[in-house]
Amino acid sequence: MDGTIALWLFAAVCLLLMLGYPVAFTLAGTALAFAAGGIIAGVFDAAFLSALPGRLFGTMSNTTLIAVPLFVLMGVILEKSKVAEELLANMAHLLGGVRGGLSLSVVLVGMLLAASTGIVGATVVTMGLLSLPSMLRAGYSPAIAAGTICATGTLGQIIPPSIALVLLGDVLSSAYQQAQLRMNVYSPDTLSVGDLFVGALVPGLLLVALYMVFLLLVAWLRPGLLPAGRREPVDTAVFLRGLLPPLLLIGLVLGSILAGAATPTEAAGVGAVGAWLLALAKGEIPLERLRAALRNTLEITAMVFMILVGAAVFSLVFRGFGGEELIHAFLTDLPGGVFGATLFVMALIFLLGFILDFIEITFVVVPIVGPVLLMMGLDPIWLGIMIALNLQTSFLTPPFGFALFYLRGVAAGQLPTGAIYRGVIPFIVIQLLVIAALWRWPALATWLPAALTD
Incomplete structure (x- = not known):
């Protein structure tokens, strides 16, 4: 089988997704329809579908993926308990007299929020609602304000503990094992x-x-775009009470993983319980908000696992039509060897980021191209970080970047679309510089894991 039908299957899925059909059901339904047609036409072996129950059971019993609802719950509780709002207010007071101080506060708080939620949409919407009115009232350039919020919101792709990294890690782990099996190589x-x-x-x-650094340079070179605010007295006790608890919680979650004292799933459980205790101590999590947090967590988790099911069906049928062999042959025959193959895959993922969320790309595209790239000698950690940074840039790029749509939704009437597009351009350039640096010096992503392992 030459794999042509597999390409038609992929094209059909992309078309239906662009038309707005639900992702999970589009993946599974389209794949099963192609499989049924293939069985009738005698070009698809029905035995491939017999592996589906085992795949689905393996997905649902995967202990690593239990971290997803726990990290989501941690982030949602911190959001519902107004931790981000309090952090932003305290940071704004602390940096109020610094030119561009409010934008620096947005970046710092957005980084902490990204570390606690790991969801791009949630971070952009939260920071847009909390900080955009304040930035515009302070006389900030609408474009710089929009760019700062969008760029900060996408940090959830790369700042751990990121849900994107949890899912990528699980998929790349399977891809790494497949690559070793295909090469008949065993490595501990x-x-x-x-x-x-x-x-x-x-x-x-x-x-x-x-x-x-970029925001400080703008404030220095173009002070009218990022004016200084009033320096207000800061109550040290109030500031520390608002800053230290979430910092300690995130530090505990990450520190336990880095020290090897806990798996990501165990650390996620600690984070979820810690977030609830923190909200309880603040008195900001009444029963109504707790119910809303649990309901949001259930909705997000159900969405993720339904996409997992759909992706499992899609990848199985795609393989049955010879798609994996076709992709392997195509990538290995590209000019430039591993460089050309990696460049092609990164460009493809970047473009798909305009129409697919990171979950679909992680579970549909990465399992197809990951084993091939790993067989060509790429480091799996480096590849995972590159994919995360690539998607982060895609979500920020006009005219289809998801982060732009999220901000435009919460900033209706406050910002023209052109200002949002202009504002993100400098941050896209920064993203591309970091990707180029990581490509030139892979040790930026690999030296710390190697140092902690030794």
């Missing part, structure tokens, strides 16, 4: 979600630092 080395968390620290913090 494995890839874990914790490895991706550690590998993402340096690129993620570098990104945050470059955002802040």
Whole structure:
């Protein structure tokens, strides 16, 4: 089988998704329709579908994926308990007299919010509602304000503990095992979600630092765009009471993973309980809000796992039509060897980021291209961080970036679309510089995991 039908299957799924059909049911329904047609036409072996129950059971019993609802619950509780709102107010007071101080506060608080929620949409919407009116009232350039909020919101892709990294880690771990099986190589080395968390620290913090350097340069060179606010007295006790608890919680979650004292799933459980205790101590989580947090967590988790089911059906049928062999042959025959193959895959993922969310790309595209790239010698940690940064840039790029749609939804009447598009351009350039640096120096993502392992 030459794999042509597999390409038609992929094209049909993309078309239906662009038409707005639900992702999970589009993946599964389209794949099963193609499989049924293939069985009738005698070009698809029905025995492939017999592996489906085992795949679905393996997905649902995967202990790594239990971290997803726990991290989501942690983030939602912190959001419902107004921790982000209090953090932003305290930071704004602390940096109020600094030119561009409010934008720096947005970046710092957005980084902490990204570390606690890991969901791009939630971070952009929350920061847009909390900070955009304040930035505009303070006389900030609408474009700079919009760009700062959108760019900060996408940090949830790369700042651990990111849900995107949890899902990527699980998929790349399977891809790494497949690559070893195909090459008849056994290695004791494995890839874990914790490895991706550690590998993402340096690129993620570098990104945050470059955002802040850019804003400081704008404030210095174009002071009218980022005016200084009034310096207000800061109550140290109130400031520390608002800042330290969430910092300690995030530090406990990440620190336990980095120290090897807990798996990401165990750390996620600690984070969820810690967030609830923190909200309880603040008196900001009445029963009504707790119910809303649990309901939001259930909705997000159900969406993720339904997409998982749909992706499992799709990948199985795609393989049955010879799609994997076709992709393997195509990538290995590209000019430029591993460089050309990696460049093609990154460009494809970037473009797909305009129409698909990171969950669909992680479970549909990465399982297809991941084993091939890993067989060509790429480091799985480096590949995972590159994919996360690539998607982060895609979600920020006009005219289809998801972050732009989220902000436009909450900023209706406050910002023209052109200002949002202009505002994100400098941050896209920063993203591309970090991707180029990571491509040139892979050790930015790999040296810390290796150092902690030794």
